[in-house]
Amino acid sequence: MNVSEHIGKPIKALNGLELHYVGDIAIIVMDCGENRLNLTFVKGFNELMDDIESNSSCKGLITTGKGKFYSNGLDLKWLATQTAEDVKEFIVALQKWLLRLLLFPLPTVAALNGHTFAGGALVAFAHDLRVQNREKGWLCFNEVWINRQFSHFHLLYLRTKLGRAYCDALVLGKRYTAREALNDGLVSATPSSALLLSESIHLLKSLYGNSGYPRESLHLMKADVYRDAVAEQQSEIQKAEITSVTENPFVSKL
Template sequence: MEKRLVTLEFTGDGFAIVRMRNGQNRLNSTFLGSLNQALDEVERNKECKALITTGEGKFYSNGIDLDWLMGQDGATVDRFSKTLENTLWRVMHFPLPTVAAINGHAFAGGAFLAMSHDYRVMRSDRGWISWNETHLKMRFGDMLLDLLSKKVLAMKSIREAVLFGKRVTAGEAKELFLVDAMTDISDLIPKAKQMAFEALGPNGIDRDMLQRMKQDLYVRPLGNKPFLPGTNVKASKL
């Protein structure tokens, strides 16, 4: 039986819970394909009120699968880069409230995925969020820099978690406004639901209007830096 990298559950109270279930949940073409299939199903379900993504065990997502990526030809790298970019923007512009329920480590590309959501709640006793590209001697492409500029507004947050790539705990992440709340692992999904319900308000929000407002607020930029210095991987691959 083929292992499902991403599973989708529709709950009786109107939520779509997308669970990433591939160990460290490293991002590659196959994994992103599974994630986008789940997002397709969520969008088709007109009864769904909000989207929650989460992982299992130690990891929310440990970022891009660099071991896989470095072994690919240029055309595959380009396709993956565009798929990753499109996926992050898709979540940024999703027509429902979105909450990342960060169950464990969220590094680099995994941190970007979490930040692309409307809200984030993080497990309080375990896990870090961090952009470790400085330590990997890799640069961000324009799209990722733009995402950071829209989602991480405090200079202290950029300095600690991005520039110096520190491993930020849940408590520190809340102080740095990287996450909105932290809680015990047993309460992670209920807390994510509560945040989404509060975002919807008593009367709900029109899907199309919510998506248009996100598109207006988070305008997708044009162009990308062409290459990462000293590697054969383009700058938008982190």
């Protein structure tokens, strides 16, 4: 998918992330190779989300990637080079960012242009809806294959999002094609690569009509629906912030 052919030049570019607008819909395009998650990525994404929230005319958010990947999860090579305190800072920042996505006061769609693995899948399911390119890319929580575990916060919101696919997706680490993901209710549509953004825009517009959702009401509704996950995340963050760490857990596992 050549994103630039569909939406032109970004109004803001930051650390491999681009902010575009198509009418009243914001689109964040990730252009960082495999779009792996590190502190620079999370901080840049948060800054663009700040800009979107400050735009009172914006009615929805779409995120997508360029090329082969939507996101390939945590930046393990980067994590292996960090101090234990730096890793702790990143994990706290990541959890807060995922919660922000989960409760964002606009309807959100993850347009999965390509492979969406592990932490990348966590990001996709922090959105309200997902649309998956039917021509290429797997959707997969592959943590069981790489000896990683989910936090309780992740498990709680994923249980709501995944429904009947919860055990297959997490315990078995199933790789979903677009057709399989649609059949199991993980995505809302499976357009071609060329139509991925236009279908995502159409999906958003079909939800909010002419006026858009009242932001405060939408945020509060999300907080109510994901109440258990929110409480667990806050508890985990509090524990992480007061816990002293001396070793980087990502060094020996690579």
